[in-house]
Amino acid sequence: MAKRNTYQTDEELSKSFSWQDYKRLGTYIKPYKKAVIGILLIIVIANLVGMLGPYFMKLTIDEFIPNKEKVKLLQMGAVYLVSLLIISWCMRYRILKITELGQKILKDMRADIFTHIQKLPFSYYDSKPHGKILIRVVNYINTLSDLLSNGLINFLSDIINMLITLVVMFMIDVKLALYSLIFLPLLIIATFVIQRFQRVAYQTLSNKQSNLTAYIHESIAGVRITQSFTKEEKKQEIFEDLSNQYRTSWMKAVQIMRLLWPAVELTSVFTICFLYYIGAKQIGIEVTTGTLIAFMAYMTNFWNPIINIGNFYNQLVTATAYLERIFETLDEEPLIKDKENAIELPPIKGDVVFNQVVFQYETEGAKILNGLDFKVEAGKSIALVGPTGAGKTTVINLINRFYDVTDGSVMIDGINVEDVQLLSLRKQIGVMLQDTFIFSGTILENIRYGKLDATRDEIIEASRLVRAHDFIEKLPNGYDTIVEERGSTLSSGQQQLISFARVLLADPKILILDEATANIDTATEELLQIGLNELLKNRTSFIIAHRLSTIKNCDQILVIDGGRVKEKGSHEELLQTKGHYANLYNSQFENK
Numbered sequence: 001m002a003k004r005n006t007y008q009t010d011e012e013l014s015k016s017f018s019w020q021d022y023k024r025l026g027t028y029i030k031p032y033k034k035a036v037i038g039i040l041l042i043i044v045i046a047n048l049v050g051m052l053g054p055y056f057m058k059l060t061i062d063e064f065i066p067n068k069e070k071v072k073l074l075q076m077g078a079v080y081l082v083s084l085l086i087i088s089w090c091m092r093y094r095i096l097k098i099t100e101l102g103q104k105i106l107k108d109m110r111a112d113i114f115t116h117i118q119k120l121p122f123s124y125y126d127s128k129p130h131g132k133i134l135i136r137v138v139n140y141i142n143t144l145s146d147l148l149s150n151g152l153i154n155f156l157s158d159i160i161n162m163l164i165t166l167v168v169m170f171m172i173d174v175k176l177a178l179y180s181l182i183f184l185p186l187l188i189i190a191t192f193v194i195q196r197f198q199r200v201a202y203q204t205l206s207n208k209q210s211n212l213t214a215y216i217h218e219s220i221a222g223v224r225i226t227q228s229f230t231k232e233e234k235k236q237e238i239f240e241d242l243s244n245q246y247r248t249s250w251m252k253a254v255q256i257m258r259l260l261w262p263a264v265e266l267t268s269v270f271t272i273c274f275l276y277y278i279g280a281k282q283i284g285i286e287v288t289t290g291t292l293i294a295f296m297a298y299m300t301n302f303w304n305p306i307i308n309i310g311n312f313y314n315q316l317v318t319a320t321a322y323l324e325r326i327f328e329t330l331d332e333e334p335l336i337k338d339k340e341n342a343i344e345l346p347p348i349k350g351d352v353v354f355n356q357v358v359f360q361y362e363t364e365g366a367k368i369l370n371g372l373d374f375k376v377e378a379g380k381s382i383a384l385v386g387p388t389g390a391g392k393t394t395v396i397n398l399i400n401r402f403y404d405v406t407d408g409s410v411m412i413d414g415i416n417v418e419d420v421q422l423l424s425l426r427k428q429i430g431v432m433l434q435d436t437f438i439f440s441g442t443i444l445e446n447i448r449y450g451k452l453d454a455t456r457d458e459i460i461e462a463s464r465l466v467r468a469h470d471f472i473e474k475l476p477n478g479y480d481t482i483v484e485e486r487g488s489t490l491s492s493g494q495q496q497l498i499s500f501a502r503v504l505l506a507d508p509k510i511l512i513l514d515e516a517t518a519n520i521d522t523a524t525e526e527l528l529q530i531g532l533n534e535l536l537k538n539r540t541s542f543i544i545a546h547r548l549s550t551i552k553n554c555d556q557i558l559v560i561d562g563g564r565v566k567e568k569g570s571h572e573e574l575l576q577t578k579g580h581y582a583n584l585y586n587s588q589f590e591n592k
């Protein structure tokens, strides 16, 4: 499992980046081979046509002007004009196709990472702030946009351009061509030296960016608490600190990145000066004026791609810092997954057995459950009671395999939950957590989440049964009223009634209710109790409630403490035992 992380700590990479990862990036480009070849073809055409300009200049200076060949000059002008039109069409086509290609690749990548993170287990989400996951799916992928669209194809185009120019230069004058390469090795060395620092700087930058996003994400989620505790100033302080760290690392990364550009520029200027010097000395002896001027134009043609390649290299090193995070996420093992020979769980009756279950959240962590043993018959209701932190939520998280047991087994209808296909397991279990999740959309859509093909009538019927219909009808647009994400425009009780309807619609054989009635006042509780009774009919249900009045009617009550079952029995039985449950119940009763 990944090491736990917060917004204050930089994430360490689980493995270092290797050139193989670029190959992996290539697999995203592969499906678009045809498009890439088409674009490259256009680039070759544009480059070949582009070679005409300096050559025409050489002809003009060395032949047409001295020999006053007006007709040839005009003919050449016309050809030159056509060549410019071809180049500009190629350029337009190239930009369009490259952008299209880059966006398609990014879309594939984004889809891959999103599909993958949906399969990752709870333990992954426990291990880092959600903002740090978010930034990988959104921002890091976006930073690759330029690399994949312009960078890569421009790089190939520049290589082609450089090679064609080099061939033409050698064809015109071998000596001058060789002189023009003299400073290139120096540049290559400088690039490699700078790259090492640059990569580290960009890794740091991506970390700081990730920390800041995690903090902003957390702050938005907790804004109500911040405002009610009036802790805005403190939050601002932490934000400024993280923001400063981000800015500083950004400046450092950019400063290092900018070192490459002067190195390339200087080498290019030195080479051009050097060639002018050599060329000027040879004019009239071995070199004509036209050749030297054409040569200089080719030189610019030769150096421009090198400058661009330098920039691409910069971009690549920068993107590497993000790419390794993206691949790291993609390589994260979905630990909770179907075994190779997993069977589809047949429609269940709902018998649940915990066999000597041991559970730890972290390998080195404490044993939360330590030999937990119990049985629930199909259709019965069981309440889990125990002090806070005893492991009640943990128990129910094991039933639908949000986590896997460390030892022992959880069986449904005699089948180990680890031997069945996850989808077939979870489809038959309904869960209502303490924090009812309401998605942005209409009430109807929110209830329909339980059964995507449910008709409007089915939804209304379910709502009626759990007593949600009356309040929904009173909303401005009834079932079509739009609610905000997390249901912020609804009361807690209303949110819970909606989630009751949602679960009823899903019609699971096993139902899990974790503190589902915790946020509700006594009047609403009575209403909910009626809804709840409807919900519980003919299902095996696990109920966690701190208010013992809500679980009195359960067939069985388990008191969990110290990772084991401490007491077991019906409400009456446990009261007679005069143990932990009886004490708890009596103290709640006395407090009323």
Ligand SMILES: Nc1ncnc2c1ncn2[C@@H]1O[C@H](COP(=O)(O)OP(=O)(O)OP(=O)(O)O)[C@@H](O)[C@H]1O
Binding pocket: 126, 361, 362, 368, 386, 387, 388, 389, 390, 391, 392, 393, 394, 395
């Ligand atoms: N994701 C997690 N990672 C690590 N430890 C966890 C995680 N979730 C819970 N724990 C720990 O496991 C123990 C049991 O937690 P659990 O939520 O199951 O208790 P609970 O009985 O449901 O508590 P409560 O009544 O307060 O809801 C606690 O000590 C808690 O700190």
